[in-house]
Amino acid sequence: EVKLVESGGGLVLPGASLKLSCIVSGFTFSDYWMRWVRQAPGKGLEFIGEIKPDGSKTNYAPSMKGRFTISRDNAKNTLYLQMSSVRSEDTATYYCAQGWFAYWGQGTLVTVSS
Amino acid sequence: DVVMTQTPVSLSLAIGQPASISCKSSQSLLGTSGKTFLNWILQRPGQSPKRLIYQVSKLYSEVPDRFSGSGSETEFTLKISRVEAEDLGVYYCWQGTHFPWTFGGGTKLELK
Numbered sequence: 001e002v003k004l005v006e007s008g009g010g011l012v013l014p015g016a017s018l019k020l021s022c023i024v025s026g027f028t029f030s031d032y033w034m035r036w037v038r039q040a041p042g043k044g045l046e047f048i049g050e051i052k053p054d055g056s057k058t059n060y061a062p063s064m065k066g067r068f069t070i071s072r073d074n075a076k077n078t079l080y081l082q083m084s085s086v087r088s089e090d091t092a093t094y095y096c097a098q099g100w101f102a103y104w105g106q107g108t109l110v111t112v113s114s
Numbered sequence: 115d116v117v118m119t120q121t122p123v124s125l126s127l128a129i130g131q132p133a134s135i136s137c138k139s140s141q142s143l144l145g146t147s148g149k150t151f152l153n154w155i156l157q158r159p160g161q162s163p164k165r166l167i168y169q170v171s172k173l174y175s176e177v178p179d180r181f182s183g184s185g186s187e188t189e190f191t192l193k194i195s196r197v198e199a200e201d202l203g204v205y206y207c208w209q210g211t212h213f214p215w216t217f218g219g220g221t222k223l224e225l226k
Contacts, residue, residue: 035215045163045206045217061214062115095162100210101155102174104162 002026002103004096009108014087016112022079022096022105030054030074032099036081038092039107046092048081086112116141116209118218126226133194135221137207142187144211151210152190154183157220158203166205167192197223 008020022034036048049060051070058070069082079096093107117140127133143150154167165174167183170190180195194201202225207218 044220045208047215047217059213100153100168101163101208102165104164106162 002098004098004103004105006094006096006105006108009094009110011111011113012086013114014112016086017082017084018086018110020081020083020094020108020110022081024077024079024096024098027098027103029072029077034070034072034079034099035097035101036068036070036079037095037097037101037104038090039095040089040092043092048094051079083110086110088112115214116143116212116216118207118209118216120205120207120218120221122221123219124222124224126224127197128226129199130196131226133192133197133201133223135192135205135207135223137185137190137192137218139188139190139209141212143190143209144187150186152183152185153208153210154192155206155208156201156203157206158200161203163206199225 003025006022012018030053033050035050038046047061048064049070051058051072055072067084071080091112093109095104095107097104119138121136143152150170152170155163156166157163166177171183182193184191202223204220204222206220
């Protein structure tokens, strides 16, 4: 069974940094592009970025470039999203997804507030 | 970025009725490979999104055949032949032809 489990969300102060994790199982992690998507409360889905199977290349949506960094550790079956200088507009549930959004995690909620 | 526009925003139907959701893109989604990367996902209440259809009309193996997808270039449709209770939620189209990948605003299917 394919499983993706995000963690690392919570309440953070504006301007802070945060690192989200996504631990996967049930498939060969190192074979797949992995992607991050976020969903603000009551809103639609917004693509953040993606990382190549071997971790050698990342691509980001232009609106996300600069403050978000995606990385992975294939030995640990784990995908990461480093968020920096967070602001209130970053409040959302953050999802990791396998490949072409074939499987999604349950999401982790990040709330940016003072 | 390619803008994906879905209509209607919400749909209220009784069990057993047919449903139709439109998705229009601001650019043609026909890729240089000859494939059209228009896809559909469903987000049930309180859940994460789940895959439904890829490349316009191909159903994932676990998706019931009451779902169908059609369209080309910039206009696409998701149809449900007879709505069932488990079909309730928000449907999103998304495109994988032009980076960055973009999602439609969603269509909420509710029970009448």
